[in-house]
Amino acid sequence: MIKFKNRNPEFSLHLLIWLVLFFLPAAFSYGSEIDWGNIFKHFWLQLIFLAVVFYINYLFLVHWLFGEKKISFFIINAILLAALIYLKGEIFVLFDSDRPKMLGKKPPEGIRYFFDFLIYLIPVAFSIAINASKKMRKAEEMKIEADNIKLQSELQHLKYQLQPHFFFNALNNIYSLVDFAPEKAKQSIHSLSKLMRHLLQKSDVEKISLAEEIDFLNKYIDLMSLRLNESTKVYTNFPTKVHNIYIAPLLFISIVENAFKHGVSATKPSDICFKMEVIEKNIFFTTSNSNFPKNEDDRSGSGIGVDNLRKRLQLLYPEKHEFNTYLNNGMYIVEMKLETE
Structure with missing residues (x-):
């Protein structure tokens, strides 16, 4: 019998969190008819974009913030968030083109973009916090090691x-x-x-x-x-x-x-x-x-x-x-x- 040893607990933790978030709307809809298209539009699409923002920052851009490319960090993030907000709007247009138009007033486009921007700032903040905590932990470990050597x-x-x-x-x-x-x-x-x-x-x-x-x-x-x-x-x-x-x-x-x-x-x-x-x-x-x-x-x-x-x-x-x-x-x-x- 072959036993697989988990060599990356951090990867497993990330995978578990995203799986839980992915199946959360289905769990809340249990026992009733599930509109998968509506779930994709209003939840999974947003979740995918949040993951894209998080991992681009977590794996790449955050290192610029803690290095010598702070201005590049903010510029690239602004471009990334604007592109995702625009892409999300275009996908919504495609979804809504085959559906009858809802009566009533819609919120101004500017307000929707503003709230989307605030939402996409959340994974950016999380990636910064996680990397900052890692750096603090590494600095503490190095201090302990230096103290032990001393x-x-x-x-x-x-x-x-x-x-x-x-x-x-x-x-x-x-x-x-x-x-x-x-x-x-x-x-x-x-x-x-x-x-x-x-x-x-x-x-x-x-x-x-x-x-x-x-x-x-x-x-x-x-x-x-x-x-x-x-x-x-x-x-x-x-x-x-x-x-x-x-x-x-x-x-x-x-x-x-x-x-x-x-x-x-x-x-x-x-x-x-x-x-x-x-x-x-x-x-x-x-x-x-x-x-x-x-x-x-x-x-x-x-x-x-x-x-x-x-x-x-x-x-x-x-x-x-x-x-x-x-x-x-x-x-x-x-x-x-x-x-x-």
Whole structure:
């Protein structure tokens, strides 16, 4: 059995409308004697002329109106309408020549021509409106496409910005171990190579599983913990099993980096806590760390991590995220909520 697939829904819609209009007078005359000649003269003839005006404008002349031939559009339409009005009058004369003349006054010819002219302006207006709506829709689609390209370019820029920032922070951490703990420095380099492999493989994908992101965070926290002294305590509370939740890659790493950068003191006890909860499709990520702000002269990490994250969240999760930071009893708190699909 052969199935024909409709490749042009617009053609089908036009055909359906004209068929309905064509058979409308016959439907209204159902049950009584039908005068086909009268229907042709007073309805089908007008319908044919309306279709001619509509499609000449819809397919050809309207493009002149939206282009550089506006004057030609009006001149050709005036000639077309005048010709159809004249032709309709001549056809009426042929029809009426075989019929007895009706008594009574007829409306002036000028009035009839004027009303015919107004009627034929209707398909012209329809063709203009349809083409204008198409152009508006196409312009909107192009705008959406341009916005998407801009969005992807900006996101790609933010990713490229994030990776050197992450690498720079990790190298700073390893550099501090080289002199007094060379074995830890070697271990850190090995751990960093694993993290960089993750960055190379996952940062360019649109989404990764939350389980992969948690594994990456755990490895990074282990790497950063190698340089800490005994007075600094790091606590993590991440879910061990998460299923069917996917997020944009590297969303949490900037917060973790920031906690290690500003939450560690060489002389004072320090605490850093990381907690993640998953409730249905919502992710709640919280960090709290002792607050030891860096001096303005300290440019380690260049300070772009959290700003980068805020921009990414605005682009990737508009109206589907919350991000708040505040101080509480000497602890710097970051709270982040994501609504995933």
